[in-house]
Amino acid sequence: MFPDNGFLVVYIYGVVFILGIVFGSFINCLSWRMANHESVRSGRSHCTSCGHILAAKDLVPIFSYLFLKGRCRYCGIKIHPRYMLTELVLGLAFVAVVAVFGISWQALSYLVLSCLLLGLSLVDLAIYEIPDSFIIWGIVNWLVFLPLQAGVIGPSELASPKALVPLEYLMCRATDGLLGGFIIAGSLLVLSIIFDKLSGKESLGGGDIKLFFMTGLYMGLFESLFCLILSCVMGILFSVLVKKNRIPFGPCISVAVFITLLIGTSVTTWYLSLF
Ligand SMILES: [Zn+2]
Known part of the structure; x- marks a missing residue:
């Protein structure tokens, strides 16, 4: 390459x-x-x-x-x-x-995602809000690059009749992405509703949950779980560093997502090999 x-x-x-x-x-x-x-x-x-x-x-x-x-x-x-x-x-x-x-196509899709993560982090730092436009562009970027990454639209696959292997790979990636997005964001939504009801204050912003959904598409289920833990670690570090109770969570999630995309596969493979 x-x-x-x-x-x-x-x-x-x-x-x-x-x-x-x-x-x-x-x-x-x-x-x-x-x-x-x-x-x-x-x-x-x-x-x-x-x-x-x-x-x-x-x-x-x-x-x-x-x-x-x-x-x-x-x-x-x-x-x-x-x-x-x-x-x-x-x-x-x-x-x-x-x-x-x-x-590679994968690199290009992550470059676009990095830009979106930086943009939403800067806005979140300034006004404690993640604009929906970043989430929508993130989903569009995932949809556009998914078939390209799988090689379904690659020139050699178009020429060869055996395009079935990349198609299976595509379905696998798509399913894993959707599982990652829906399961992580869904469970966070339920948890935050319960927590908010019990404590009477807002714990996790709606923007953060949407961000977990969008980035979960890229990471898939296992890497999303790793990223969720890493986001919490980042959040704790960040709030200790700035000595504030209320911090924007978007930048913490973004850093965690970026690290997960770079090393997540190695970490989850290693972790799963322990069992
Ligand atoms: Zn001036």
Whole structure:
């Protein structure tokens, strides 16, 4: 799947990293607008303090921030480093996905999912809400890439009459995904309703449950269970780090999903081999 040529490999990772930070910059802007109820389609990027329209040279991911020493070129206000950090995070996430899955349909579907997870995490951090649009795009992305990953639409399968094997694989993946989504999200929904009734306060947001459903499609049943445990660990770590009782759970789930997609198969295979 990956070329042997060392130079080519470095080049591919470089391109993937740059793609990641460019998408990171776009998602920063998109999620800021969503959190501040601005139109995501129209209007040019502007300084959130002085309102000055930003020029192309102000919008180069990471480099503009470093060049301007973290300040707005026009009014001099300090820009929070989190914008640069999120760009960096997505760049590294892209590299990690390609390192594990090579250049494949699966990798491409996870790259899109990484963008969605970053976007919904940023909005959730800002306004404690996960917009449905991220969930819907996540489901659409899963549906689009499912047959591609299974190789049903691959050129060799179209040419060969024995397309049945990938079709079985497709059904397997689809069933496992649906089981993961429905069982995890369904049991969380029931648990949270019971807990809310007993305690009289909201435990898990509706957005979090929808997020578990959407990501469960990608992970399947066993990996979703692993991810659920990991999400709780992330949630505890996060609330200890920020010293708050109420934290947005979306970013914790997103980090857990990302880790699960990268290493989940190895972990669940190892765990099941114990029995
Ligand atoms: Zn400014």
